[in-house]
Amino acid sequence: MVLTIRLTRVVDRVISPYQTAFIPGRNILEGVVILQEVLHELRSTKSTGVILKLDFEKAYDKVSWSFLEEVLLRKGFSEKWIQWIRHAVQGVRVCIDINGERGSFFRSFKGLRQGDPLSPLLFNLVADALSAMLSRARDAELIQGLVENLIERGLTHLQYVDDTIILLKFSPRCLQNLRVILSCYEAMSGLKINFEKSEVYTVGLGEEDQRCVTETLNCKLGSFPIKYLGMPVSDQRITKAQLTYVNDKFEKRLGTWQCDYLSSGGKSTLIDSCLSSIPMYTMGVYQLYEGNFQLLDTVRSRFYWQGTGKKRKYHMIKWEALNRPKEFDGLGFLDVRVMNICLMAKWIDKLEREDNSLCCTILRNKYLGQKSIFQIKRRQGSQFWRSLLDIRDWYQRGRKVTIRGGHQTRFWLDCWLGDCPLNVMFNNLFQIATKPDIEVFEVFENGQWQIQFRRQLNGILRDEWIQLQTMLSEVTLTEERDVVVWALEKSGKYSTNTLYRLMTFGGIRDIQMMRI
Template identity: 20%
Template sequence: MPRLVHADQVGFIPGREARDATTRVLSAIRLAQVRRTPMLLLSMDADKAFDRVSWRFLFSTLEHLGVGDGFLKWVAALYDTPTARVRVNGALSDSFHIRNGTRQGCPLSPLLFALFLEPLLTSIRANANITGIDGQHHTHKLSAYADDLMFMVTEPSVTIPEISTELTRYGSLSGFLVNADKSEILNITLTKLQCAQIRDLTSYRWCDGKMKYLGVWLANTPDRLYAENFGTLFATLSDDLRFWKTKMLSWIGRINVLKMNVLPRLLFLFQALPILLPATFFRSLRSLFTRFIWPTRSSRLQYRTLALSKQSGGLALPDMKWYYYASHLTRIVDWMSYDSGQRWQDLETALSGIALWAVPWIRKPLLRHRVVSDTSVSATLAIWHSIRSKFALSSAPSPLLPLIHNPDFPGEISKSLREKFTDEPRFQVRHVLRDGQFVDITLDTSMPCSFLDTFHYHRLRLYLRRLPGNSSLLRPLTPFEKFCAMGLQLDHSISALYKIIQKADDYIPTYMGRWERELDMPISTELWTKTLQLTHKGTRISALVENSFKIISFWYRSPLLMARISDNGDPSCWRNCSQTGSYLHIWWTCPRIRIYWTLISTLLTKLTDHTPQFNPEVYLLLQVEGSISGLKRSILLRVLLCARALVPRHWRSPSLPSISELITRVQELRLAEETLVSSDKTRQAFHDTWYYWDTTLSTADFCAFTGEWGAALALLDGSPGAP
């Protein structure tokens, strides 16, 4: 498809996105303003675009594009004399034949429409009377996202009538029709007199300073973009979260709402409008999210902790500022791509005055008077220079420092000299290095150098020797620089770059250090990895995952903590053991709760013929002996997760969970897992996991154990202070 459909069309084509269209139009607007080129934007909306597709024209277009006979027959089979009937008030009409339009809901329809529209776009590009704005190497006349057409018109008095002629001619052949009532014009740099003349040529509606395009408000002045788009979105998010705040959502469920609903909306704008955003915007977002996660109480965990990845001890709560950074880093990776085909890059090259692949690595002072301000290029560079060292993305200078298109190193480097180092079209410092040393090609007798090559080589070495901080040129490439050096567009680039930023943050959750103090022992990274893996991946039941994370993160408030934050609080354990109710005491060292864990230990032994070590590291932090994969399949982990989840049900109460509560909770987990069985393989794994539970539950030994459990609780209830 990318080879059949020109880069002007970005809708539903692999490797192309809506941001390619919006970024291109933004750059065209700014370039017209800088050059003072008279320009307007003409947005055209097709009337029932997919329904009006003429099949005869469609198949003729496919044949002209060289689509094979086999594929044509497959497509023709989908459109072979289809019929339809209309139901009106319960009555069905007679069948009638359908002769135009693409199939609704068919994944092939958007691709067919893109091919169907290509003759129109080709004709417009070839029409010399339809003008556009000139970039560095190309003229940009229009941008298309499926049937949404955006024209960048620089000579409107001639161009607009020509566009109408092209549309009329194409419509007579294909059935395509423009909805004039929904088509709009946005003046960018025309004078009032020019606008008055154009109004007489067309009946299209004129916008007052802004125009909606692909979900984004375009404005004729850069300073309006933030308020019209991000300010409006923030107000919408505030209303949505205020409404959802009253709903019965779990704690982790609220975080998932931010991930699944809010994050995509912000990410779209971050990519579609690559502009500078004030720090106050992100502070307001963080405050909004915090109030949503903790609707009725103050936050019990730092936002920074929750924003860590699950492997690092957090809950992967989106850090919107980091996602904003990742969206701009994606643009830099795009700049470094050898053949991305992204049309907006040509316009941004014109705005920067330097090849985009070279711009990030050139010293910042040299760019100050070359890159046009208030552009997507200047925004990305400002963010890049503010975060490149902070997140270990790169150092200055970098091994990717360009040796051509570099204002700091003027003059030519002969092509023959470049070819001695690399056959790549770009020439960077990394190409003249080998094993951390500069390559001395003058000593290589197999590749003799001409006088000119030798002169250029020594001039190059002199430049690099005098370069401040040149020792960093010899270092290995950072992970981000490796992405850039590949010269390819990244799949899932936002996620990949967000993870790089995350890994550069060396923050360690405070609860990890607190557990070491509570237990008076160090906990290795390997043990914390097991704790976090079993916390988040030990079960697919979200309530148990939430309980596990709450335990390790000190989410639950002990009597001692509540006494500290209230004036008249009592720090004593509420189980009437006359001891101070610290967090570890409530969960483990209280004489009454130890009876509960002893009973759980006995049950685990009966189920598995294995007695886990009796300590809080095992029962509270899940640091059980055995492999993580084996524990995920074991009944031991499931019973332990259910037993831990019952303790908060008796929070602020002297009572302990009963055996019937435990059986009920485990059976609920069993039923939930059974509903997730989807194949014979997973069914066998399910039966293997639950075999010992199912067979033990009905034995006489288990019945006797339930009696022992009840007797132990009765004894505790009779003498509350005794173990």
């Protein structure tokens, strides 16, 4: 455990950004988003590409110990560290359990123990050797990666432990070089690629070129959507039918329960702890369709009122009422529509906070440049990106900007001076402003704040303008980038819980006030 903790502290510095597993600060969903954006870019620019999804046979069991030690040495680990790892990996004896009867213990000569917290980190180091080989081959122009306009020298691969996706431009020479690289990696690492289970996907290629790809790589041709890390990914929009696997998981989980005699409190606990958590993973990338939400609500409501029995029972209260927080006479069941928005808003927060991950770099280069997502007017892009544009107004309710250079902040519409946007504090001035979406840095010219209005300021408008000038006199712009904080948390860090409470509690209060 001590070795695991110490290795975790440095693993981010020694493993390439293409690996997203078991590394602090990296997220499994980043690989899904990157692959989706790459496929969308290929389709929108009418480019060609080859995507190879590798399948490793019993990956953990076949790692060569000598290769692992060589990787540690090349990464700069000391001889003492390598000796500790050697004792942790090799100093173990195993036995075979057959029908409850254990055989004699013997020593193994390769592989990593599954279940050991150190093993995923060590396997990442082994997998990073393939990453280094592909990167060097790209730099030597032996292979050519995709989307060179989004990432320098192009993207050649994505990894999540042993789940590896290789992305190349179509070229018989590149494919042959890739096959040699994979063969060399197999020989060195001890890992075995099962090409019969591996699949290759193509974008923009004809039948003859597809045949060339499958024959060179010796694996079958797959069809979109790709099932990557448990999520469907395609070069086209993911449909409602392709997301019904979330609903199928609901039904499958219910099929194993015997709850005919369970109390309402017990059912509530199962709904909160099991059923409501099932769609969380998918909702972190996709905005589900209304039909998907209705099915999720129907299954949970049916389970609460009639259990797993087939006999139908009367639903005494609408599900929307049960979703209300307990403070407002509900049972506090998860509102999946609201939670979907809160989970998607995490990506906006990553982009706003200058996250330097590979995923955010690609998104910025593709859509933002030096702008904030709130400055983007065009609603074009991938399914994922359009979802972020749809929910950004919800994120803005808790967003506050600490002004620096003013290039990423809208003067009237963002909260940067005071506790609310200036269009709320000075609505009369905002109504006659010639440029309602102007940025802060554009207003500050030659050391003075200059705003253009459609008519002359008199009376109340002049008083508001004087008050606004007084507030602006305390602001000084610099050359730095504006800093975004989450105003609903004392720490300033985004929390799905605070946005969820804002959306649910605020809406209920509004409804009750209307009734009064």
